[in-house]
Amino acid sequence: MSDGAGAPGTPGAAATTGPADPAAGPSVRKLATLAIPAIAIGIGSALSLHLLNWLAEQLQDFLWTTLPGTFGASEATPWWIFTVLTVTGMAVGLIVWLVPGHAGPDSATTELSGPFPELKALPSIALVVVLGLAGGVSLGPENPIIAINATLSIVLLARFAKVPQQQIAALAIAGTIGALFGTPVAAALVFTGMVGAMKSGGSLWDRLFLPLAAAGAGAATMDLIGGQKIAFTLEPMGTLEPIYLLTGLVVAAVSALLGIAAAWVFPFVHRAFHALPNPFIAITLGGMVLGVLGVLGGPITLFKGLDQAGQLLSDPDGYTPLQLAAFAGIKVVALLIAASAGFRGGRIFPVVFVGTAIGLLGYAVLPELPISLAVACGAMGITLVATRDGWISIFIGVALGGDIAVIAPLCIIILPIWLMVTKAPELVISPSNGEAPVSERSRWRQWRLRNRRPRG
Known part of the structure; x- marks a missing residue:
């Protein structure tokens, strides 16, 4: 996300969004046609995020609510906190070390925009993310779930929809960001910075149209299935001083x-x-x-x-x-x-x-x-x-x-x-x-x- 980098399309490659014609934006017909796969990608991105979160929540409930009572502990018991995080580290370490795909690239070295892993790495990525979220590790799901959604979208749609892999990856990023934050506005703001540095023609909204469709579909899907949002209510500021x-x-x-x-x-x-x-x-x-x-x-x-x-x-x-x-x-x-x-x-x-x-x-x-x-x-x-x-x-x-x-x-x-x-x-x-x-x-x-x- 930093420095307005473009969204990659294929795993490990950089990509761009926006129309190929440097002088004019895409036609209305093209935008309307491409909105269909964009919305599908947004819905799919939200569903995969919801599934990942649901699995993590079930395991978290077991690890921190059900299981500790068996040993006379609670989620706040110091030795239980230490044990769960240590065992989580062991489990994630074994997967990264031995399981095919090795849980994809090191998240410390990647941005939200990639690079993305190969298809064979997705099961191990999903496993370590669920374990980390449930085990109490201080990391969010955003980098791995974007990688999973982008790779799946490319594999599933690149051959069947006449959409460049680069654009498919960008739509997966937008759809997942919309689902993560519970609103398409977050994705629109991110992509405003990304497309601002591009030389493709057309208005800004021409270039935001498809990412916003994917993000809106992702956010709406998460809202319909009860996803979490970054939205709290505090005492208003009142008149600025x-x-x-x-x-x-x-x-x-x-x-x-x-x-x-x-x-x-x-x-x-x-x-x-x-x-x-x-x-x-x-x-x-x-x-x-x-x-x-x-x-x-x-x-x-x-x-x-x-x-x-x-x-x-x-x-x-x-x-x-x-x-x-x-x-x-x-x-x-x-x-x-x-x-x-x-x-x-x-x-x-x-x-x-x-x-x-x-x-x-x-x-x-x-x-x-x-x-x-x-x-x-x-x-x-x-x-x-x-x-x-x-x-x-x-x-x-x-x-x-x-x-x-x-x-x-x-x-x-x-x-x-x-x-x-x-x-x-x-x-x-x-x-x-x-x-x-x-x-x-x-x-x-x-x-x-x-x-x-x-x-x-």
């Missing part, structure tokens, strides 16, 4: 600085885990560290973070500033460990929790700052680091508090925050921050070659 711009800027800056610090540390943590002999050892160790962090932070710092952000917002005065700071710090460390060790998952939902905690911290220590603006600024700052996308960062900030009045101050506050973020390290492992992605299979093969015993 000049002091709000200053205090909101402080909260957003603190949030962004925490994200920048995490992005700076990320390559070092990733390199340390990937120096271990094989993914089973690395991910098991990661699970153990996550277990310790879970014991320190409690259940509220586990899982992808969206439900837990809602828990914070449901009782904003129920936590001390020290607790909120601890929640934010522990969640950031858990995110870095989970992503670096080799768990598969996205980084957006965990940083939303972190931003929520920082926003509530700002609200607690700056009494003149309205809660809806405080939370919006906290979420916007660190999301901007994680996504490098101002539109989606503003959208998440507004959606969290449910107060449309914060849009105006957010559009002002984001400007200096963008200047802080634009040249800072990104929250992704790439050659630009000093480390080239290496597949799990290649890493394991390299280790075996280094440690092969000479014959005779």
